[in-house]
Amino acid sequence: MPEKERESKALKQLEESNAVRVWLMRGVVGFLGLIFLGGIAWGANDLLSRESPQPPAEPLHESILDPPKTSTEILSYLNEAIRFAKEERPKYNAETVFTFPGIEEDSPAEGEGLTVTGSHAEKIKTAFRLAAPELEEYLSGTVQKQETEYGGDFVPYLLPVNAGATDFSELRCEFIYYRCEACGKEEGEPQEVCPDCRAENAYKIAYRDNYTITLVFAPDNAASKAMFPPRSAEEVAALLGDEVYDRFQARGITTSTDQITVVATVNRESKKLLALHYQKKLHVGLGLAGKAALEPLGAFDLEFNLLEEIKNDFTWPAVHISERERTMGRNESAMLSVRLDAPEGAEVVWKSSDEKIVTVDQQGYIKTGKEFGEAQVSATILVNGREYTDACAISVRIPAEKIKLSHRKLSLAPEERAQLEAVISPAKATNQTVTWHTEDPAIATVDKKGLVTAHSPGTVTVYALAQDGYYRASCVITVKGAEAWHEKNRLSLSSGWSARRKIPPRS
Numbered sequence: 296m297p298e299k300e301r302e303s304k305a306l307k308q309l310e311e312s313n314a315v316r317v318w319l320m321r322g323v324v325g326f327l328g329l330i331f332l333g334g335i336a337w338g339a340n341d342l343l344s345r346e347s348p349q350p351p352a353e354p355l356h357e358s359i360l361d362p363p364k365t366s367t368e369i370l371s372y373l374n375e376a377i378r379f380a381k382e383e384r385p386k387y388n389a390e391t392v393f394t395f396p397g398i399e400e401d402s403p404a405e406g407e408g409l410t411v412t413g414s415h416a417e418k419i420k421t422a423f424r425l426a427a428p429e430l431e432e433y434l435s436g437t438v439q440k441q442e443t444e445y446g447g448d449f450v451p452y453l454l455p456v457n458a459g460a461t462d463f464s465e466l467r468c469e470f471i472y473y474r475c476e477a478c479g480k481e482e483g484e485p486q487e488v489c490p491d492c493r494a495e496n497a498y499k500i501a502y503r504d505n506y507t508i509t510l511v512f513a514p515d516n517a518a519s520k521a522m523f524p525p526r527s528a529e530e531v532a533a534l535l536g537d538e539v540y541d542r543f544q545a546r547g548i549t550t551s552t553d554q555i556t557v558v559a560t561v562n563r564e565s566k567k568l569l570a571l572h573y574q575k576k577l578h579v580g581l582g583l584a585g586k587a588a589l590e591p592l593g594a595f596d597l598e599f600n601l602l603e604e605i606k607n608d609f610t611w612p613a614v615h616i617s618e619r620e621r622t623m624g625r626n627e628s629a630m631l632s633v634r635l636d637a638p639e640g641a642e643v644v645w646k647s648s649d650e651k652i653v654t655v656d657q658q659g660y661i662k663t664g665k666e667f668g669e670a671q672v673s674a675t676i677l678v679n680g681r682e683y684t685d686a687c688a689i690s691v692r693i694p695a696e697k698i699k700l701s702h703r704k705l706s707l708a709p710e711e712r713a714q715l716e717a718v719i720s721p722a723k724a725t726n727q728t729v730t731w732h733t734e735d736p737a738i739a740t741v742d743k744k745g746l747v748t749a750h751s752p753g754t755v756t757v758y759a760l761a762q763d764g765y766y767r768a769s770c771v772i773t774v775k776g777a778e779a780w781h782e783k784n785r786l787s788l789s790s791g792w793s794a795r796r797k798i799p800p801r802s
């Protein structure tokens with residue numbers, strides 16, 4: 296009989312109605328809810344409070360090219376980011392999510408996260424597995440979501456982590472990755488052959504905007520035990536109360552914390568803490584026996600993993616202008632819009648760095664004047680006495696639209712030179728700057744003014760690039776071999792000779 300069919304039949308046998316499943320679920324839920332959610336003290340300690348009690352003297356904004364490397368550096372970096380967040384008070388929200396890893400029916404490790412022994416083990420396993428999504432949702436729903444607005448004090452809601460470098464078995468700060476240039480696939484390590492597109496040696500190093508800092512507590516660590524105190528079976532039994540014990544008789548309870556991980560996301564440039572997640576993996580052993588109506592279930596033991604994730608997320612005040620740069624003609628107007636991450640009613644202050652070039656009103660309406668040039672239009676908000684700004688670069692000019700070269704093709708002998716002319720249109724375009732490039736300087740080089748010098752035989756493309764708009768035009772240069780060169784010289788000699796021959800008048 297197929298697995299699925301057998302399970303559904305077993306479930307049917309377990310109880311025609313859902314009663315047993317519901318009671319089982321409620322029993323387990325009641326148990327879990329009390330054991331894992333009760334009694335966690337909320338506090339306001341700093342991570343690493345043991346190791347660096349004083350705020351660091353260095354400025355918060357350090358070079359993004361100098362990432363923290365050693366365990367101590369990584370911890371102190373994270374600590375600084377947390378302190379910075381406490382100072383600037385971004386918007387905060389926290390939620391807790393529970394999952395049973397490895398017990399969902401369609402997960403690859405199906406059933407691995409759950410062991411049931413005793414009579415009716417398969418039926419109970421099936422019931423538990425089917426109840427898992429509801430259980431996850433229920434458990435997640437029992438934890439109140441916490442949030443504070445911009446400028447609010449979220450510190451009382453942050454779970455205290457009071458630990459030093461030696462409490463962790465693993466400290467990582469990641470921001471480098473590898474990207475397949477052919478298809479864009481991202482990997483932690485460069486692959487010789489891309490698993491997606493089969494491109495060879497196509498992986499190039501790339502950098503993320505954020506650091507992902509991962510701290511894994513050492514097993515049986517005192518600091519992690521202080522954070523997540525294990526409960527005694529007596530305590531649990533007292534917490535469970537009558538509702539569960541009306542239906543089940545507890546035969547034994549064990550809990551252990553397999554792994555506690557802290558995962559933080561920090562913007563590399565601004566050192567803004569974006570996320571601080573705690574992940575607790577718990578292993579639970581539970582012995583139960585059905586009572587009264589559930590007596591036919593008999594005695595059984597459950598063993599399963601439960602992952603609890605406390606997600607603290609931060610949104611920083613920010614102004615985002617709709618565009619980064621804009622090219623305009625003289626005496627033109629336009630509207631800039633902004634998106635705000637800010638408290639309700641926050642006022643945007645618009646400003647121009649040069650009113651002769653462009654003016655801006657307090658709605659973001661911009662107007663250029665008679666002069667050509669560049670200016671910055673900025674939008675600023677004030678949140679908790681701190682300014683947050685974004686800017687748009689306004690360029691008043693006649694933009695380039697096209698670039699053309701005097702030649703599309705040229706044939707040269709080694710050491711021969713030729714001048715290329717680039718023409719930008721419209722002729723009145725403000726920026727007439729052109730840069731020159733050669734594909735292969737061994738065949739031919741090109742100088743800053745477009746003077747080409749041929750070197751060795753071959754074919755090469757020379758480009759002219761308009762600085763404004765990056766328009767491109769090209770000329771294919773063919774450099775002939777030495778024979779061709781001699782041929783050319785002989786031809787010119789012979790044509791000279793034939794010219795002389797033509798001189799004598801016919802009679």
Ligand SMILES: [Zn+2]
Nearest residue numbers: 475478489492
């Ligand atoms: Zn690829």
